Amino acid sequence: MKWQARKDIDWLAVLPAQAAQAVLKTYLQAWKNCWDGRADKPNFKARVRTVMSVDIPQGRDLNITRVHRRWGMVNIPEIGRVRFRWTKDLPVGKRANKENRITGARLVKDALGWHIAFRVQTLQAKPEPHAGPEVGIDAGVNLPLALSDGNHQDHGRPTRTENGTADRDKWLTAEEKAKLLCLERRAAHRKSFRKPKERTSNRLRNTYDQIRTLRARATRRATDWQHQTTTALARIYGTLVVEQLHIPNMVKSAKGTIEEPGKHVAQKAGLNRAISQEARGRTVTMLTYKAARNGGTVHKVPAPNTSRRCSACGFITPGSREDQATFVCKSPDCGWSGNADYNAARNLLHLYRMGHALIPAAGRAVVRRTRGVKPATAR
Known part of the structure; x- marks a missing residue:
């Protein structure tokens, strides 16, 4: 479906393959939410009414390294190496494995600047029932x-x-x-x-x-x-x-x-x-x-x-x-x-x-x- 859409839509073919894939996934998920009754059908949203974001679906391309305690470096496709503030532990280097790894990221821009959020997949045991009041x-x-x-x-x-x-x-x-x-x-x-x-x-x-x-x-x-x-x-x-x-x-x-x-x-x-x-x-x-x-x-x-x-x-x-x-x-x-x-x-x-x-x-x-x-x- 992705490749057929890139052939039929000119502006979609200009985008990188990963960005085009993220757009189509988001559009498909919007329709699924509509069909399941969780939301209304998707409509056009102008640039001034939406948050500017770029999705990076492949975690292997990020190549995250920690510079020191507060800062890290990440490789953004088509942009290069970018420094970011290290606010939470990430499974990088020897800590990364099949059960605990980074699967992607998303760049988001708001009034305070650009931010990056990483998608982390972990294997977590089912918690015991809470005995609290x-x-x-x-x-x-x-x-x-x-x-x-x-x-x-x-x-x-x-x-x-x-x-x-x-x-x-x-x-x-x-x-x-x-x-x-x-x-x-x-x-x-x-x-x-x-x-x-x-x-x-x-x-x-x-x-x-x-x-x-x-x-x-x-x-x-x-x-x-x-x-x-x-x-x-x-x-x-x-x-x-x-x-x-x-x-x-x-x-x-x-x-x-x-x-x-x-x-x-x-x-x-x-x-x-x-x-x-x-x-x-x-x-x-x-x-x-x-x-x-x-x-x-x-x-x-x-x-x-x-x-x-x-x-x-x-x-x-x-x-x-x-x-x-x-x-x-x-x-x-x-x-x-x-x-x-x-x-x-x-x-x-x-x-x-x-x-x-x-x-x-x-x-x-x-x-x-x-x-x-x-x-x-x-x-």
């Missing part, structure tokens, strides 16, 4: 991860600004926020001079690059916190219970239509922004495969009424959520009050113990697996 985990807005045993995980970043709006730059320092505001104003000023369909000036493009650099830095900090937190939870607990959520439905706009306009549109927009910033889906994905590595499991339970039910008495009474962070039971025989996310986490664990768990989240420990290596910055 059970825990319910609720992902909230004011409290990122609330646990049913009270061991809450908070990143210490403010979720609201001084005027009460959602803080979209909470992962930046005060100096970085001031710099970002200055850059955004500068970009808006320079953009005002650009005529319709006129090419973006180099100065405006440079300002956009600086903004993307700050945004990428904030994203890295958020992802790093998620990795460290989910790794610690997967090592401590054997059974982790989360709620089954459909994030796209949660972050829908409240504008409504002209005939039936929505209510509290600005407040709902701020809530949607706060939910999107926490990246709940990515947190569950990390918990799933990390728990499988440690012999644990991640289970999902139905979400309805988990935030309205009192975890102390079990009654569902209207008006128990006084605000986004506080839960107060309105039952005359109870009156329990506490953090709303903590109350929901206890309800999640209760549903699991009552047998209301859905199918366990995907992700099982396998004997042979391909694990990615933390991206290393190439210089």
